[in-house]
Amino acid sequence: VSTWSAVPAGPPDPILGVTEAFKADKDPRKINLGVGAYRDEQGKPYILPSVKKAEELVRAANPDKEYLPITGLPEFTKNAALLAYGADSQPIKQGTVAVTQSISGTGALRIGGAFLARHYPHAKAIYLPSPTWGNHIPLFRDSGLEVRHYKYFNKETVGLDFEGLKADLKAAQEHSIVLLHACAHNPTGIDPTPEQWREISDIVKEKKLFPFFDMAYQGFASGSTTKDAFAVRHFVSEGHQIALAQSFAKNMGLYGERVGAFSLTTADPEEKARVDSQLKIVIRPMYSNPPIHGARIANAILSSSELYGQWETEVKGMADRIISMREKLYNMLQKDLSTPGEWGHIKSQIGMFSFTGLTPPQTKALAEKAHVYMTADGRISMAGLNSGNIEYFAQSVDKAVR
Ligand code: PLP
Numbered sequence: 001v002s003t004w005s006a007v008p009a010g011p012p013d014p015i016l017g018v019t020e021a022f023k024a025d026k027d028p029r030k031i032n033l034g035v036g037a038y039r040d041e042q043g044k045p046y047i048l049p050s051v052k053k054a055e056e057l058v059r060a061a062n063p064d065k066e067y068l069p070i071t072g073l074p075e076f077t078k079n080a081a082l083l084a085y086g087a088d089s090q091p092i093k094q095g096t097v098a099v100t101q102s103i104s105g106t107g108a109l110r111i112g113g114a115f116l117a118r119h120y121p122h123a124k125a126i127y128l129p130s131p132t133w134g135n136h137i138p139l140f141r142d143s144g145l146e147v148r149h150y151k152y153f154n155k156e157t158v159g160l161d162f163e164g165l166k167a168d169l170k171a172a173q174e175h176s177i178v179l180l181h182a183c184a185h186n187p188t189g190i191d192p193t194p195e196q197w198r199e200i201s202d203i204v205k206e207k208k209l210f211p212f213f214d215m216a217y218q219g220f221a222s223g224s225t226t227k228d229a230f231a232v233r234h235f236v237s238e239g240h241q242i243a244l245a246q247s248f249a250k251n252m253g254l255y256g257e258r259v260g261a262f263s264l265t266t267a268d269p270e271e272k273a274r275v276d277s278q279l280k281i282v283i284r285p286m287y288s289n290p291p292i293h294g295a296r297i298a299n300a301i302l303s304s305s306e307l308y309g310q311w312e313t314e315v316k317g318m319a320d321r322i323i324s325m326r327e328k329l330y331n332m333l334q335k336d337l338s339t340p341g342e343w344g345h346i347k348s349q350i351g352m353f354s355f356t357g358l359t360p361p362q363t364k365a366l367a368e369k370a371h372v373y374m375t376a377d378g379r380i381s382m383a384g385l386n387s388g389n390i391e392y393f394a395q396s397v398d399k400a401v402r
Contacts, residue, residue, distance in 0.1 A: 014134060015375060022373040030371035031389050033380040036186070036352060037255055038220075038318055041386045046318070048253050050311040054300035058293070065292065070280045072101020072261075073295040079302035080261040084215060084229055084246055089236050091265040098275040099263035100283065101290045104255075105216045105247025106135065108262035112212060112243045113143025114282045115264070120210065122175035127168070127209075129153075129179070131377070133186045136179065136214075145177070153188050158345040158357045160190050169203045178204060182215035182244075183228040184351025187379040191221070191350050197231045201238050211235055212243040219251040221351045223319035225312065241265050248298050250352065251315050257294025318383075322352065325385045332394035339398040354380050362400045370396035 012020070018034030040046045071077065077099045082092060091097045102108035117124055126145045128136050129152035141147050150172065151164030169178065180200070185191055192200060204211050213232050219225035235242055241264070248259040262279075266272040283289075301307045330347040333339040346354055358366070358378035366372040372393060374380045385393060 018373050018375055021367065025371050025373075027371040029389075029392055031373065031384060031393055033372065033374040033384040033393075035384065036250075036381055038250065038253060038352070038383045039386070041321065041388075043384070043386050043388065046253055048311065048314045050301055050307050050314055051252055051254065051297060053310070054297045054304075054307055057300050058296045063296065068101070068289045068292050068295070070283050070289050071099070071276070072290045073292065073299060075303060076259075076295040076299035077101050077261055077263075079299055080246055080248075081263055083225060083302060084218065084232055084244060084261075084263070085236060086226070086229065086233050089233060091236060095269055096266045096272050097263050098266055098272045098279060099261055100276075100279050101295055102245070102260040102262045103287065103290060104249050104258040104260040105214065105245050106139065106260075107258065107287075107290075108245035108247070108260045109136070109139055109214060110143060111262045111279065111282060111286075112245055112264075113140050113145055114286070115279060116177060116210075116212070116243070117144035118282065119278060120177065122208075122210070123173050124177075125173060126177040126179055126212065127172055129165075129181065129185070131187055132179070132181070133214075133216075140179075148172075148176070150178070152185070153190065153355070155357075158342075158355060159348075160192060160196070162192070162196055166199065166203060169200070169207060169209065172207055172209060175208045175210070177212055178209045179212050179214060180231065182213045182218070182231050184217035184221035184353075186216070186351070187353050187375070187377060188355045189349030189351055189353045190345075190355070192231070194230055194234070197234055201235050201240065204235075204240065205238065210243070211240055212245075214245045216245075216247040217250050217351050218246065219312070219315040220319055223316035223323075225251070225315070236265060241267075248294070252298055252301065252311070254294050254298065257297065258291055259294035259298045322382045325382050325390060326354070328387075328390055329382075329385065329394060332391065333397065337394060337398045339394075340401055352381055352383055354382055356380055356397070358397070358400065366396055366400050370400070372396050 022032040081097045081099045085092045127148045127150045130149040150168035151161045154161035218228045221228045244263045246261045249255045301311045326347050333343045356378045360376045
């Protein structure tokens with residue numbers, strides 16, 4: 001009998017499963033709105049020209065392939081922290097940000113989960129928004145934290161359940177951890193306003209919660225890296241100590257290169273040194289040290305004012321294309337087709353994703369009858385739409401809801 005005969009078959013990944021169904025479909029009109037990766041106007045993956053240039057610079061320097069230190073490329077992590085916190089933030093000026101390179105955003109979250117499970121001195125429970133990125137739940141559970149939830153989404157208004165959110169955070173166990181999507185909340189596309197962030201910050205302070213920011217989309221949401229960092233910077237300026245996971249997958253299109261950073265703000269340089277030493281002890285037995293190539297590319301951009309400027313324009317280009325697709329889709333559904341329902345949320349939501357409000361039976365019908373694929377919760381990746389397929393998509397949605 002085989003050693004593995006009792007291993008049960010697990011369920012397919014709910015997001016990656018959509019792409020498999022899409023690939024198997026032979027209809028030429030098929031559309032994949034499941035995948036969380038940017039697509040250009042031709043529906044193709046997009047390599048940013050600034051990334052191409054940066055890669056050429058890296059190649060031209062003919063660098064070796066030696067191991068990085070455990071916490072990664074020091075210039076890169078310094079610049080990544082600067083991008084997130086801003087040059088005038090206290091912890092940056094005081095040199096008290098403990099930062100390490102990570103295997104993209106997922107790896108940053110996992111380092112954070114493991115560090116908190118080992119060193120957080122209070123309740124090792126983390127509150128996640130409901131709903132949240134599907135991977136947050138097993139990720140924090142496998143890190144050794146107890147996963148709890150707070151209200152986030154209001155089905156009736158297809159908007160933020162701000163009253164529910166506040167009530168749940170006020171009722172949360174004191175000193176526990178709260179995960180906040182810094183911008184472009186996935187899957188809903190709904191972010192708190194700056195005013196609401198201020199209120200959240202006050203509650204977090206009152207309840208002595210520990211804020212852990214997941215910033216997977218800085219710059220990608222609004223087109224401005226500064227605007228998208230508002231929540232993180234506001235919390236820091238309010239004196240919160242924070243944990244932060246950063247990803248360069250979306251904003252630099254470096255998905256498969258796995259470029260990210262994890263950081264903690266600390267009280268003083270001496271404490272930072274102790275935290276740094278323990279980050280290394282968490283990381284060393286996990287994967288020893290991070291990949292080098294993508295970090296070099298990202299750092300080439302972050303450290304050159306010319307490439308940085310070009311990158312900012314290109315991030316804005318991606319954000320603007322998505323925003324224009326929102327506008328077009330809204331106009332088609334609400335105005336041209338008079339599709340039953342209210343579609344204002346398509347326009348007001350932020351970032352790559354939109355929670356359409358389509359129900360599981362409707363998403364199933366869209367896949368089977370119209371060859372349009374999305375996750376069962378009705379989430380669509382706006383980046384999968386372009387002027388070549390948006391009209392067909394709007395007509396298909398119109399049919400599905402009538
Ligand atoms: N966090 C959120 C909210 C995300 O949407 C994603 C990607 O979809 C990630 C983290 C991590 O992505 P990656 O590991 O590719 O950086």
